[in-house]
Amino acid sequence: MDIVQQAPILMILCPFLGAFAVSLAGLIQRRWCYPLTVLFTAGSAYAGLGTLIQVLRTEGGVIRYRMGGWEPPFGIEFRLDALNAAIALMVVVVALLVAIYSRQTVASETAGKEGHFYTLFLLLTVGVLGISMTGDAFNLYVFLEISSLSSYALIAMGRGRAAFSCFNYIIMGTIGASFYLLGVGYLYIKTGSLNMTDIARILQEHGLYSSNSVRIGFLFILIGVWIKMAFVPLHRWLPNAYTFAPSTTSCLVAPLMTKVSIYVMIRIMFSVFNPEFVFGVGPRSDLVVWLAVIAMMVGSFYALAKNKLKMMLAYLVIAEVGYMVGGAWLANATGLTGAIFHILADGLMTLALFLAAGAIYYKRKSYNIVATKGLFGKMPFTMGAFAIAALSMIGIPPTCGFFSKWYLISGGIEAGHWGFVVGLLTSSMVNAVLFFRILERAYFEKPELPYEPGRQGKNALNFVERKGVDEAPLTMLAPLWAASLGLVLLGVYSGVVIDFISRYVNSVGFQ
Amino acid sequence: MLDLIIAKFNYWVYIVLMMIGLYAMIAKNNYIKKLIGMTIFQTAIMLFYVSIGAKQGATIPIIDHHGDGGDHGEAAEAVGHAVETAAHAAGSLDPDAYVNPLPHVLMLTAIVVGVATLGVAMAVVQKIHDQYGSIEEDEVLKRIKL
Incomplete structure (x- = not known):
């Protein structure tokens, strides 16, 4: 059999086998952990590229990879189409960039635990990749828990309130996953199948859409993924968990976990069910869109009130979740296209911002916004990339943030939901204020000595203020710039990506 | 009404257990009690799954x-x-x-997941205890605010 056809499974096997190798290396020689992690994630990214090309070349644009050759309703399959091939590639690219970036941060923040850290890092990648590729509803639960468990452990490695906030995350995450599992159970009672395509077929053929069990199952799944993606009002666990995690962890978790949960929501809404059911029988869609508007407001304004860079970014993640959920629930093709494109765009934007925040922390030893004073002089490359990511977050062309927001707003106008349009614009304005406040400080003000009262530990002793440019190391700058340039490229080539996404959106069948 | 309760006895049990678990997770102050609630919550879902595979008068699926x-x-x-x-x-x-074996097999996986979650959560509670010297939520919060 051709090796190219094995690309989907290789994509997930690379980090999976890598996790074993790295945990062994952690016992023998800790220096090997970093290169091994980069190697295995790079292999996975290569396979991801192969998978995407294969999806593009396949007639109909769907690859179904059967585990062990079992036919789908009985065996588990990976199902890649225009919706998730790009998302899976985004996941591996994010993992690869963070892996390259992690060299100094892991060594300085979680010294002595490299073996554990990288093992969990790779397992998290496996989980998120699995979620984005599997075509089996129960298998998705297993991958959801693999990724969640590794993210709990990765977050708890942080300092300060990390353990405390991680505990809340465990409780909320478990409730979310359990609700998802319960929902799948209700669908299983009615359809007797766990394969998503098969469930969709049985629901259609037997006209089960009016069944109460199916409706309740759908609701339970929705609540489950809403908790996982920190959709308002179920968002309280997120900001603390992401803020107190080690910086490498938040770089990896923030772009991946919430976006993938949104992917799951879209998959369940439009591949397992159909728009007619979701917007006819499910919860009233305009209520969900209003919740999304509240999410944008809560996220943006809380972000404005925070003076810790990472806390601010964590609240922005909540606002972005509002954009995407709102877009998906606008009940038209344009909004859904915007939501899917925004998953890719926001994955990269969040990555670039958190990478920049991590680089600033690595050099300035502080997340406080005051520490960004005069940083353009000290760290010109980091701040340059940060500025590009900030522009994309605000939505200024040619970055991709502009194009996804364009589609979201057009979708809002098409649906006649003016609350969503106004909410999105307001949130963008707040983003502008938020980021220009930082950029202005960084550009015009004089740098200060690292600010953090009562700082202690060995980092404090090693810290010597240097004159002139004091830039982060190349292994941190390269991924940061790759992510920022990716934002511009994704914006410039947005037409191609939108064409690809609309293959899926057209197959959904909006009226 | 009584018929409804007796005929769907298994589902009532799972709902009651689930509510007990949810209550403990949200309302209890002690972290270990929260974890006990979490386990009850997960077990309720396992019971639900196992009971949907059962049939009257059916035997083991061999x-x-x-x-x-x-x-x-x-x-x-x-x-x-x-x-x-x-x-x-x-x-x-x-x-x-024969009873339907699939839900039972699924729950084997869910049990493993539950055990792993509990293990991670216990380790985190231990870390909280090391850090703040308490596993009562209000005391930990008080110490964070200080």
Whole structure:
């Protein structure tokens, strides 16, 4: 059999086998952990590229990879189409960039635990990749828990309130996953199948859409993924968990976990069910869109009130979740296209911002916004990339943030939901204020000595203020710039990506 | 009403257990009690799954040997012959005679997931205890605010 056809499974096997190798290396020689992690994630990214090309070349644009050759309703399959091939590639690219970036941060923040850290890092990648590729509803639960468990452990490695906030995350995450599992159970009672395509077929053929069990199952799944993606009002666990995690962890978790949960929501809404059911029988869609508007407001304004860079970014993640959920629930093709494109765009934007925040922390030893004073002089490359990511977050062309927001707003106008349009614009304005406040400080003000009262530990002793440019190391700058340039490229080539996404959106069948 | 309760007894049990678990997770102050609630919550869902596989008067899902399998060992074949008559008496393969094994198998995975979650959560609680010297939420919060 051709090796190219094995690309989907290789994509997930690379980090999976890598996790074993790295945990062994952690016992023998800790220096090997970093290169091994980069190697295995790079292999996975290569396979991801192969998978995407294969999806593009396949007639109909769907690859179904059967585990062990079992036919789908009985065996588990990976199902890649225009919706998730790009998302899976985004996941591996994010993992690869963070892996390259992690060299100094892991060594300085979680010294002595490299073996554990990288093992969990790779397992998290496996989980998120699995979620984005599997075509089996129960298998998705297993991958959801693999990724969640590794993210709990990765977050708890942080300092300060990390353990405390991680505990809340465990409780909320478990409730979310359990609700998802319960929902799948209700669908299983009615359809007797766990394969998503098969469930969709049985629901259609037997006209089960009016069944109460199916409706309740759908609701339970929705609540489950809403908790996982920190959709308002179920968002309280997120900001603390992401803020107190080690910086490498938040770089990896923030772009991946919430976006993938949104992917799951879209998959369940439009591949397992159909728009007619979701917007006819499910919860009233305009209520969900209003919740999304509240999410944008809560996220943006809380972000404005925070003076810790990472806390601010964590609240922005909540606002972005509002954009995407709102877009998906606008009940038209344009909004859904915007939501899917925004998953890719926001994955990269969040990555670039958190990478920049991590680089600033690595050099300035502080997340406080005051520490960004005069940083353009000290760290010109980091701040340059940060500025590009900030522009994309605000939505200024040619970055991709502009194009996804364009589609979201057009979708809002098409649906006649003016609350969503106004909410999105307001949130963008707040983003502008938020980021220009930082950029202005960084550009015009004089740098200060690292600010953090009562700082202690060995980092404090090693810290010597240097004159002139004091830039982060190349292994941190390269991924940061790759992510920022990716934002511009994704914006410039947005037409191609939108064409690809609309293959899926057209197959959904909006009226 | 009574009929509704008796006929769907298993579902009532799972709902009651789930609510107990949810209450403990949200309302209890002690971290270990929260974790006990979490375990009850997960177990309730497992009970739900296991009970949907059950059927009245059905037996364990092992198919009686029909003697047509070529790759079985001799001993198995001997046992097979003994069972064969019984199988034929009961007619050909009847799905109603066996409980559905799939939900049970799924729950094996869910049990593993539950154990792993509990393990991670316990480790985190231990870390909280090391850090703040308490596993009561209000005391930990008080110490964070200080």
